[in-house]
Amino acid sequence: MAQPAPIPRGVPEATVARLPLYLRALTALAERGVATVSSDELAETAGVNSAKLRKDLSYLGSYGTRGVGYEVEFLQHQISREIGLTQDWPVLIVGIGNLGHALSNYGGFASRGFRIAALVDADPQRTGEEVAGLKVRHSDDLDDVVKEFNIAIAVIATPAHAAQAVCDRLVDLGITSILNFAPAVVQVPEGVDLRKVDLSTELQILAYHEQRKNGAALALTAEQAVELAKAVGG
Known part of the structure; x- marks a missing residue:
């Protein structure tokens, strides 16, 4: 029975979890006709730290070219191959x-x-x-x-x-x-x-953050009310 190809030994699970993010970003860049991309640009597109991205890609043996960056098409194929997406x-x-x-x-x-x-x-x-x-x-x-x-x-x-x-x-x-x-x-x-x-868990996490944002907004409004009261009373 066919099984997904293993990621090279020594690659941390956290890195493996981020590879699809890089692949999605590279696919978007390729669709826009972008040929090369810097680590900073790729990291921003993927929503990660650029130093972390460079470290992750180094596990795959991809270091980019100084002053040029990464070849989008090659890196896209490299990541696809490493995580087994060149197969059906x-x-x-x-x-x-x-x-x-x-x-x-x-x-x-x-x-x-x-x-x-x-x-x-x-x-x-x-x-x-x-x-x-x-x-x-x-x-x-x-x-x-x-x-x-x-x-x-x-x-x-x-x-x-x-x-x-x-x-x-x-x-x-x-x-x-x-x-x-x-x-x-x-x-x-x-x-x-x-x-x-x-x-459901993901929605609950979002609800938690939404509640905190609302709480911060209410706190800010209260602080403003205090300042306004001081100004009027003063």
Whole structure:
């Protein structure tokens, strides 16, 4: 079974997590016809510190040219190759509810090296339903689906209560790269790479920051009121 190519040894996980940011920035630059970019410009586009960017790229053996910077097209290809995006990764989505539908219909995966190859759901009423040009298969067929499409990466988009069981089954079938969208904590054995996307948690973090901004605004207004009262009373 095909698996995503490993990042070179010695590359910190934090660096690996930032490589897609650099690739997205480079893709945007390439689409604008930019041939070379300085580390400062690339860092600003990616939203990171320039020193951190230079350190990250040095792990890949890319140091740029003094006074010129980085060749956009070459660095774009280099990062794509290192994180395995020059290949065609067949992806399975398990759970074809609203989120599963949305992920299945997202057109941006193909241009980034990912192909939605199969869809699976436990609801027999969804079996045979066509989503994004693919027929939904029943979860009873999961073993056959993984083998038939040589699945490399699985996406869990099931309800929370089903996530762990689905994950366990995927691992048993040899899937070692899993992206979990279910709002549940999922445990995997050593050797399995699990990434979690928790939309509710991210919204809660934004709510926290929004509340703090509102609190700061209220505090400022109160301070202004005090100054105004002093001025009037004085």
